[in-house]
Amino acid sequence: MFSWFESRLDPYPADQPQMPPKGLWRFILHFSRGAWGFMLAMSACSAMIAVFEVILFGYLGELVDRLAGTDRAAFWQVEGSRLLWMAAILVIGIPLLQVIFSLLMHQTLMGNLPQRIRWQAHRYLLRQSMSYFQDEFAGRIATKLMQTALAVREVAMKFLDVLVYVGVYFLGALILAASTDGWLAVPFFMWGLLYGVLLWWLVPLIGRVSEAQADARAVMTGRVVDSYTNISTVKLFSHSSREEAYVRDSMDGFLQTVHRQMRLASVQNILLSSLNSGLTFSVTALGIWLWTQGRIEVGAVAIAIPLALRLGNMSHWIMWEFAGLFENIGTVRDGIGSLSLPRMVTDVPEAKPLVVTHGGVEFRDVTFRYGGPEEGKGTAVLDHLTLSIAPGERIGLVGRSGAGKSTLVNLLLRFHDIGSGEIRIDGQDISRVTQESLRGAIGVVTQDTSLLHRSIRDNISYGRPDAGEDMILRAAELAEASDFVGTLSDSQGRRGLEAHVGERGVKLSGGQRQRIAIARVLLKDAPILVLDEATSALDSEVEAAIQSQFEMLMQGKTVIAIAHRLSTIARMDRLVVMEQGQIVEQGTHDELLSKGGIYAGLWARQSGGFLESD
Numbered sequence: 070m071f072s073w074f075e076s077r078l079d080p081y082p083a084d085q086p087q088m089p090p091k092g093l094w095r096f097i098l099h100f101s102r103g104a105w106g107f108m109l110a111m112s113a114c115s116a117m118i119a120v121f122e123v124i125l126f127g128y129l130g131e132l133v134d135r136l137a138g139t140d141r142a143a144f145w146q147v148e149g150s151r152l153l154w155m156a157a158i159l160v161i162g163i164p165l166l167q168v169i170f171s172l173l174m175h176q177t178l179m180g181n182l183p184q185r186i187r188w189q190a191h192r193y194l195l196r197q198s199m200s201y202f203q204d205e206f207a208g209r210i211a212t213k214l215m216q217t218a219l220a221v222r223e224v225a226m227k228f229l230d231v232l233v234y235v236g237v238y239f240l241g242a243l244i245l246a247a248s249t250d251g252w253l254a255v256p257f258f259m260w261g262l263l264y265g266v267l268l269w270w271l272v273p274l275i276g277r278v279s280e281a282q283a284d285a286r287a288v289m290t291g292r293v294v295d296s297y298t299n300i301s302t303v304k305l306f307s308h309s310s311r312e313e314a315y316v317r318d319s320m321d322g323f324l325q326t327v328h329r330q331m332r333l334a335s336v337q338n339i340l341l342s343s344l345n346s347g348l349t350f351s352v353t354a355l356g357i358w359l360w361t362q363g364r365i366e367v368g369a370v371a372i373a374i375p376l377a378l379r380l381g382n383m384s385h386w387i388m389w390e391f392a393g394l395f396e397n398i399g400t401v402r403d404g405i406g407s408l409s410l411p412r413m414v415t416d417v418p419e420a421k422p423l424v425v426t427h428g429g430v431e432f433r434d435v436t437f438r439y440g441g442p443e444e445g446k447g448t449a450v451l452d453h454l455t456l457s458i459a460p461g462e463r464i465g466l467v468g469r470s471g472a473g474k475s476t477l478v479n480l481l482l483r484f485h486d487i488g489s490g491e492i493r494i495d496g497q498d499i500s501r502v503t504q505e506s507l508r509g510a511i512g513v514v515t516q517d518t519s520l521l522h523r524s525i526r527d528n529i530s531y532g533r534p535d536a537g538e539d540m541i542l543r544a545a546e547l548a549e550a551s552d553f554v555g556t557l558s559d560s561q562g563r564r565g566l567e568a569h570v571g572e573r574g575v576k577l578s579g580g581q582r583q584r585i586a587i588a589r590v591l592l593k594d595a596p597i598l599v600l601d602e603a604t605s606a607l608d609s610e611v612e613a614a615i616q617s618q619f620e621m622l623m624q625g626k627t628v629i630a631i632a633h634r635l636s637t638i639a640r641m642d643r644l645v646v647m648e649q650g651q652i653v654e655q656g657t658h659d660e661l662l663s664k665g666g667i668y669a670g671l672w673a674r675q676s677g678g679f680l681e682s683d
Contacts, residue, residue: 208294217404280399
């Protein structure tokens with residue numbers, strides 16, 4: 070039975086993720102698609118439970134009157150059938166509804182719905198633009214993803230469960246009290262009016278505090294994660310105290326929101342207790358007075374006083390539920406600000422996969438500004454740049470930091486869209502093909518190598534997930550990684566290829582990480598190869614050993630290599646010298662030296678093989 074209800078709602082829908090709407094209820098509806106039928110069924114059960122409870126309360130008063138006015142010998146004959154119906158409601162009806170309600174809530178919705186939201190939001194975020202992740206803490210994004218998923222579930226379910234149950238119950242209580250005497254309904258009506266005012270005033274305040282608290286929590290988590298992620302930098306600069314102060318500042322911000330929330334909680338309890346005491350007193354006093362006037366029977370008093378006590382007890386639960394509702398609304402609003410952002414780089418409708426037949430690359434009059442593609446926004450990092458790379462040609466990009474070399478590569482990978490011009494691969498405009506196929510055709514080894522916190526095997530086979538054992542071992546051997554991989558182990562006792570490398574590969578040296586990254590690209594075997602300071606983390610001996618493998622790797626591929634150490638790219642087919650986003654020189658190493666221009670000056674001024682900074 071449990072399994073059947075647990076399998077009603079698919080936690081991993083296959084639909085392509087779309088940008089969530091920015092409006093609160095549209096956002097909630099977007100992520101609740103597929104679950105509304107189950108939530109409405111749960112709400113219907115909740116409403117029926119409230120109706121049955123009010124019916125039982127109403128019958129209690131009638132039973133008191135009949136016990137007082139009916140002859141004992143004739144009682145069962147007069148009241149037996151009604152008692153059986155009430156017993157059926159009490160023993161069968163309400164428990165059965167509670168069973169269905171509980172199965173829908175706990176088995177179908179509580180686990181599956183937030184998982185469904187996380188899955189959809191995570192898939193959307195994975196396809197977000199690079200600039201999105203460059204502007205945010207990774208820990209902050211993850212926190213908002215997790216807490217927003219739970220908050221959407223709570224808002225949707227509390228709204229349909231608590232609001233329906235309370236509304237039906239209070240309306241039933243009002244009708245029940247008025248059915249005996251209209252005056253007896255007045256205290257309930259006034260209590261409901263004042264309670265509504267209290268909710269209207271207090272709950273939105275709690276919601277606003279909760280929204281601020283959700284953001285403060287995300288900032289606090291982001292700073293903590295940032296410290297842990299960069300723990301080597303913290304220790305190298307002996308800045309533990311500084312990091313404590315940095316995190317404490319965010320913790321203080323979070324604590325202030327907690328204090329504000331708890332003050333509102335105290336005000337809520339004080340006012341609500343006073344309101345409930347007033348309801349019980351007024352119902353009791355009015356009921357007794359109406360009974361002494363002969364306007365109601367004792368059964369009506371027996372209904373009204375327990376009903377007032379019941380509503381008083383429920384009111385604290387209702388208030389907390391509504392406070393929780395608005396707290397979660399605040400969390401959802403905060404999450405919308407991070408999750409409902411458009412992708413800056415998207416596939417065009419009907420985008421086709423890139424087909425690489427030769428590997429020719431062409432930049433046609435490309436202009437790019439980080440501030441935005443519009444004319445006049447930001448500084449032009451590339452300014453009307455034109456560059457043609459023949460299939461199988463190996464070029465080296467040369468220039469000081471900030472010349473635009475890495476930007477050129479990022480645009481080829483379409484991490485950003487260009488402002489004007491075109492980039493083509495084998496005649497195909499890369500803005501018209503799918504991003505997945507584009508990046509699948511390009512192998513990249515960067516200077517800042519980060520590995521996944523998984524096994525060595527997983528990291529190498531990331532280049533080709535279907536690779537067999539022999540292919541993985543061969544790639545590791547070609548990357549000069551076999552020797553150290555065999556000696557690796559982790560805290561779980563896993564060794565060799567199965568050893569885990571830690572977050573971003575922190576358990577490996579820079580050179581070891583670089584060799585795993587090279588093995589990964591070797592295994593990918595893409596037709597276009599980008600080497601962005603690919604050997605910068607390697608010592609001279611290992612670099613010399615790997616250079617011969619690079620020669621083999623580059624055969625038949627179009628290669629774009631960036632290096633400050635000019636000796637590593639001097640043997641390329643062509644060197645392209647960049648300055649302030651433009652190409653200022655082109656040619657072979659010898660041709661550029663003979664010209665006596667910028668490249669010759671850079672070569673002459675090299676110290677230990679590196680470019681000077683000025």
